[in-house]
Amino acid sequence: MTQRTSPSTSCRTLPTPSGRKGRLWSAGTLAVREKAHRLVALVVALVLLLVLAVPSQSALFSEFTISDEAELGRKFNVMFRARFPLIEDPEIVDYVRDLTGTIVDVMPPIAFPINVHVVRNDSMNAFATAAGYVFVFSGLILNLDNEAELAGVIAHELAHVQQRHIAQSIEHSQIASAGALVGMLAGVFLGSQGKGDAAGGVMLGSMAGAQSAMLSYSREHEREADNIGLTSLVDAGYDPRGMIDAFETIRRRTWMGGGGDIPAYYLTHPGIEERIGYIEQRIARYPEEVRTQHKDSGRFDRVKTLLRARYSDPKIALGYYAHEDEGSMSCLDRLGRAIVLSRLNRIQEAERAFARALACSPGRDPLWLRETGIFYFEYGQRQDKAVSYLQEAVLRNPRDLMALFFYARILAETGKVDEGIAMMQRIEKRLPEDAEIHYYLGRMYGQKNDMFHAYLHLCYARLYKNQKQKFLRRLDGLKTYAQTDGQKKELARLEKTYKEWSQYW
Numbered sequence: 001m002t003q004r005t006s007p008s009t010s011c012r013t014l015p016t017p018s019g020r021k022g023r024l025w026s027a028g029t030l031a032v033r034e035k036a037h038r039l040v041a042l043v044v045a046l047v048l049l050l051v052l053a054v055p056s057q058s059a060l061f062s063e064f065t066i067s068d069e070a071e072l073g074r075k076f077n078v079m080f081r082a083r084f085p086l087i088e089d090p091e092i093v094d095y096v097r098d099l100t101g102t103i104v105d106v107m108p109p110i111a112f113p114i115n116v117h118v119v120r121n122d123s124m125n126a127f128a129t130a131a132g133y134v135f136v137f138s139g140l141i142l143n144l145d146n147e148a149e150l151a152g153v154i155a156h157e158l159a160h161v162q163q164r165h166i167a168q169s170i171e172h173s174q175i176a177s178a179g180a181l182v183g184m185l186a187g188v189f190l191g192s193q194g195k196g197d198a199a200g201g202v203m204l205g206s207m208a209g210a211q212s213a214m215l216s217y218s219r220e221h222e223r224e225a226d227n228i229g230l231t232s233l234v235d236a237g238y239d240p241r242g243m244i245d246a247f248e249t250i251r252r253r254t255w256m257g258g259g260g261d262i263p264a265y266y267l268t269h270p271g272i273e274e275r276i277g278y279i280e281q282r283i284a285r286y287p288e289e290v291r292t293q294h295k296d297s298g299r300f301d302r303v304k305t306l307l308r309a310r311y312s313d314p315k316i317a318l319g320y321y322a323h324e325d326e327g328s329m330s331c332l333d334r335l336g337r338a339i340v341l342s343r344l345n346r347i348q349e350a351e352r353a354f355a356r357a358l359a360c361s362p363g364r365d366p367l368w369l370r371e372t373g374i375f376y377f378e379y380g381q382r383q384d385k386a387v388s389y390l391q392e393a394v395l396r397n398p399r400d401l402m403a404l405f406f407y408a409r410i411l412a413e414t415g416k417v418d419e420g421i422a423m424m425q426r427i428e429k430r431l432p433e434d435a436e437i438h439y440y441l442g443r444m445y446g447q448k449n450d451m452f453h454a455y456l457h458l459c460y461a462r463l464y465k466n467q468k469q470k471f472l473r474r475l476d477g478l479k480t481y482a483q484t485d486g487q488k489k490e491l492a493r494l495e496k497t498y499k500e501w502s503q504y505w
Contacts, residue, residue: 064167066111072166073131077115080135081433082466082501085120087138087311088431090400091367093118095303096136096154099147103155106235107228110162120311124253128157130166138307143249147300148233148242155236156229156243163228165221226275230282238295240283247276302332302367309336314343331360335368342375350375369393370403377406386410401427405437412444420444435464452481459494463501471498 087093097116104114112132119125122139129135134157136150144150160166226243234240251272283291308317321329321337329337338353354372361368373389376382387410393403405427412420421444428437442457455478462471475494482491 064170069167070131073133076129077133087118087120089402091306092303095299100154102236103158103232107162107232126153126157128161132161138311141304142307146297148238149246151238152233152243152246155232156225159225159228163224226279234290237293244279247272305332305336309339314340339371342379347379366393366397374406409440417444417447433464435461452487455481463498
């Protein structure tokens with residue numbers, strides 16, 4: 001499944017589709033292609049070229065209004081989601097959104113709703129772009145040690161949004177002409193494709209790379225984001241050293257990797273050493289009860305395990321678990337190892353590992369049930385077990401659309417097509433731009449010989465996988481089935497969506 005819209009921090013979502021950048025809904029997920037790293041910078045450049053040309057001359061060269069920023073953010077959001085793989089697993093996305101919401105609740109008012117996405121990418125990155133669109137990379141979570149560190153990163157990024165720093169930077173950028181803007185972006189991005197910038201120019205302490213490199217966040221902006229972010233981190237009940245520890249990890253990665261996936265522009269950004277210094281001074285002035293406050297990282301550890309096991313390179317992930325004696329493994333690590341073994345098609349080992357993981361799961365945890373059910377659905381010969389585990393997972397956690405997705409597929413495959421369609425439609429309402437949902441809906445309607453809706457959903461599947469030629473061929477077929485007024489209206493909506501979406505291909 002590939003949801004692309006996220007109306008709020010409380011929105012519930014799932015994993016992405018086969019065919020786009022790897023199949024995020026299946027246990028046999030492929031690693032994200034490395035070239036996606038390099039594309040990030042280009043996409044950010046293109047979206048800024050597109051969006052910054054939209055406002056009127058007065059808006060571009062003087063006041064950059066909330067309306068202008070909202071339009072910029074919307075266009076950036078559509079382009080980014082059209083190009084890069086998002087993780088839609090509700091276990092992961094709900095956690096990051098809940099964490100973000102906790103910080104937003106203690107911050108000064110923000111002019112925009114906050115929209116959070118988790119990007120499937122190994123880079124240690126996060127950024128909040130115009131109008132409150134927040135992108136957290138899976139690599140960031142995997143490289144941090146606890147929830148306070150992740151909260152520190154997100155609090156800093158939200159502070160940029162709350163203070164509208166990108167709007168201020170645009171207003172003060174003194175861009176003389178559109179031609180000058182193009183030249184500046186070309187200089188930034190043609191020079192950013194070398195070693196050390198594969199992550200595409202998005203990093204802690206910045207907005208999108210193009211924005212930060214072109215518009216030059218000032219030291220005042222960074223200090224303001226650090227200070228507001230630290231205050232919000234403390235007010236939300238986190239250890240204030242979470243922000244420091246995240247910065248230290250970034251600095252350590254820079255030293256160890258010669259830059260690694262730290263964007264080149266960040267290395268000359270307002271000094272991380274200086275920022276660590278003044279944040280430490282602020283922390284030292286807090287009373288001891290604040291400096292020692294703590295929040296449990298149980299959900300963070302759970303999400304980190306799932307990211308490692310299901311969404312990172314399985315061979316590397318298996319190496320992580322190989323360092324532990326199986327007898328002393330935590331129940332969470334047992335589950336992670338079972339998922340990795342299933343992704344490597346080591347089926348008999350995986351089945352035994354799932355049995356051991358499920359036996360120690362706390363209170364028949366629905367995540368353990370879901371993952372075991374998915375294993376039996378995709379790799380096992382026992383569909384009765386898949387049905388049993390997925391059904392129990394859905395009953396214990398009705399919000400888990402991933403479990404619901406696989407359960408709907410089982411229903412359709414066992415002849416209960418109408419029930420499968422009804423269940424998949426519930427998921428589609430929450431994830432209207434997920435290619436894999438549309439693909440299986442199309443197949444289910446095909447089983448009913450409802451060829452209009454079969455072709456309609458297969459068209460959407462091709463659209464959201466960015467497969468233009470296959471989409472157009474499906475569209476030609478769909479037109480032959482559009483007979484009623486209602487069908488023609490649905491066709492018109494599809495064509496409108498294609499017009500908006502395809503401009504970013």
